[in-house]
Structures are given as structure tokens and as C-alpha cells.
Amino acid sequence: MHHKQLEYFLALAETLHFGRASERCYISAPTLSRNIKQLEQLLGAKLFIRDNRQVALSDAGEHFITYAKNTLMQWQQLKASLHGAKELQGALSIYCSVSAAYSFLHPLLSAVRERYCGVEVKLHTGDPAYALERVLDHHEDVAIAAKPAKLPAQIAFRRLGWSQLVFIAPKTPCDISRQVANSPSTPWQQLPFIIPEQGENRTRLISWWRKRRIQPPIYAQVSGHEALVSMVSLGLGVALIPQVVLENSPFAQSVQILNVDDAPPPFEIGLVAQQRRLSESVLGACWQLAAQLK
Structure with missing residues (x-):
């Protein structure tokens, strides 16, 4: 089992697409497929369930994510110690929404790059409703998310800031x-x-409706927050x-x-891991660094 194969596996586990994963790894799709098959033969288990239309992680693949990430992290730490590196080495994967990347992520990344220039940051953006799930499923090391009313016991939270929740309506002349x-x-x-479609924002809105005994018509349900502003602006x-x-x-x-x-209470925005x-060196160091940003 080679470390490159573990990197190929993690790329496919994150993208669930042979084309995108091979581009990320700078190899051809057949080469990626061959390495995944070699891993599966070595383990004696299928890591992915694939057909002509989609790729999905198997139960064995879900478990193998933790091993692959830990092994690569330990390898980076070993190389750094053997070469007498004094600075922190390794990778940190982060998940957040596009808006969080503009507001809350920027100062954190700036501090990480200044303090730990040997750390490679891998950023993935998407619907904030998936933030906790991606951390729990080992797809990301850390994510930026709104703190839910009930935080899972295995999740740590470090506040980065707050955001009020506001109701918006179109300005353009229309019925609304x-x-x-x-x-x-x-x-x-x-x-x-x-x-x-899901997430803490939806939960708080529905709770607000119930308190006011409101049952308004729903025009659309969308993924993420950014599209909400666009659709409202169209009337x-x-x-x-x-x-x-906003x-x-x-x-x-x-x-x-x-x-x-x-209005519903504001979001407490922070890191979740x-x-x-x-206790891991890279994640722990960046977690402590986040505390100094306040």
C-alpha cells in the first residue's frame, strides 16, 4: 500500500467522481481506477459501490477514510521530524459556505498562513447544512457552521463570531x-x-412560524443561503x-x-471539529490559533 494510493482514495472519497478525482491528483482516470482496485484487492473489501451512473462509498470505504487520513498525517509528521523541521507540517481540510469564506474564514486563513506556512489548506465550499455531517463523516478536518441548539457530544465548537438573522423582501416593483x-x-x-431545504436556518424559521401561528405559502426550497437573496431580488x-x-x-x-x-435569535458562528x-498536531494548532482571533 503506497501513500499515493491513500491520496487517490481520499480524492475519490471526497468527489465521488473518477474524472474530478483524477484531475485533482494529476493522473488519468484509468490510472486512478487501477490504484483503487489494487487497494481493494489488498484489503479484500470493496471501498466504493459504482455503476454506470454514480460512485458511492461502501461501509468499508467509510471506515477506511479515518485510516487513510491518520496514516498520511503520521507520514507527514515523521518526514518533518526526520528532517529536523521546526515548523508545523501537514494538511488541513476545511468546509464552509461561500459567505463564510468571505467573512469568517479569511482572518483564520491569514493567521494560519502567517504562523504555519508549512500547512497545506484544502478548502471545500457548499451548503452550510452539511457542515457537521462532513466533519462527523471524516470528509473534513474542520468546518465553519452555525451552532445548533443541540451540539453533538463528539463535536467541539469554537466561536468565531455572530450573525443576525434578517427577513428580506424584494425592492423591485412586484406584488410582494x-x-x-x-x-x-x-x-x-x-x-x-x-x-x-435543511439546516439551522430552516429550523429557526419554522419555529418562528409556529410561535406566531403562521402557515405561509412556500414558493421554493433551495440548497444553501446565497441563492435565497438572488431569488428574493427577482420578486x-x-x-x-x-x-x-446579505x-x-x-x-x-x-x-x-x-x-x-x-426575529429568530442570531447565529453563533464557529469552527466545528x-x-x-x-490532539492531532495540525488540527490542534489551528484550533488554538482560532482562539487568538477574538
Whole structure:
């Protein structure tokens, strides 16, 4: 078993696509496939379930992620110690939304690059609703996420900041903007909502509806937060979003914030990682560095 094969396996485990994984590893798709088959033969177990349309991790593959990451990390640490390296060496994979990358990730990455220039950072962006899941499934070392009402016992959380939750409506002349402008109070029951498919934002919005006994029409359910601002700007509905998303949106000037006295509580935004992994050199050092950013 070669270390390169472990890197190939992790690339395929993250992308679940032979073409994208081979591009990331700078090898051909047949070479990647051959190395994965060699790993499977050595282990005596299928790491991936694949057909003509998709690739998925098998149960054995899910378990093998931890071994592969730990082995590569220990290899990096061994090389550094043998060469007398004084600076921290290794890799750190981070998951966050695009908006979090603009706001909360930038100061952290700046500090990491200044303090630990030997650490390779691998950044993946996507729907924040998947942040905890990706950390628990070993796809990422750390993620930036909103702290849920109930944090899993095995997850550690380090606060980076806060973000208010605000209701937004379109500015462009349309039925929705006219309803908002012409009503003495916001007619929530009649306004179509655009909501996230899942995640803490959706949870807090539904809780807010229940407290107010509101059952508004739902125009659409979307993945992530950034698309909410775009759809609202087109006059398709109203939405609840973290203010940090609005501040970084190119459509911020096309929507208006609605005044709400009892809006859902703000998000506490921070790093999440598996508690038991904080003793690892790279992850632990970056975790401690994050505490100094406050």
C-alpha cells in the first residue's frame, strides 16, 4: 500500500467522481481506477459501490477514510521530524459556505498562513447544512457552521463570531413589494417564502412560524443561503437569511430588510471539529490559533 494510493482514495472519497478525482491528483482516470482496485484487492473489501451512473462509498470505504487520513498525517509528521523541521507540517481540510469564506474564514486563513506556512489548506465550499455531517463523516478536518441548539457530544465548537438573522423582501416593483409597502403590518400569512431545504436556518424559521401561528405559502426550497437573496431580488418571495450572507451578496442592493421585533435569535458562528481529534498536531494548532482571533 503506497501513500499515493491513500491520496487517490481520499480524492475519490471526497468527489465521488473518477474524472474530478483524477484531475485533482494529476493522473488519468484509468490510472486512478487501477490504484483503487489494487487497494481493494489488498484489503479484500470493496471501498466504493459504482455503476454506470454514480460512485458511492461502501461501509468499508467509510471506515477506511479515518485510516487513510491518520496514516498520511503520521507520514507527514515523521518526514518533518526526520528532517529536523521546526515548523508545523501537514494538511488541513476545511468546509464552509461561500459567505463564510468571505467573512469568517479569511482572518483564520491569514493567521494560519502567517504562523504555519508549512500547512497545506484544502478548502471545500457548499451548503452550510452539511457542515457537521462532513466533519462527523471524516470528509473534513474542520468546518465553519452555525451552532445548533443541540451540539453533538463528539463535536467541539469554537466561536468565531455572530450573525443576525434578517427577513428580506424584494425592492423591485412586484406584488410582494406592494403588499409589504401597503400593509400596516407585514402580511406574513400571504407572502410566499423561499426557504432552505435543511439546516439551522430552516429550523429557526419554522419555529418562528409556529410561535406566531403562521402557515405561509412556500414558493421554493433551495440548497444553501446565497441563492435565497438572488431569488428574493427577482420578486419571487421573501426569506430569512443570516445578515452576513446579505452583506456579501451581489444582490444586496436589490432587496430590503423587513423590520421584525421578534426575529429568530442570531447565529453563533464557529469552527466545528471532532473532539477526539483536537490532539492531532495540525488540527490542534489551528484550533488554538482560532482562539487568538477574538
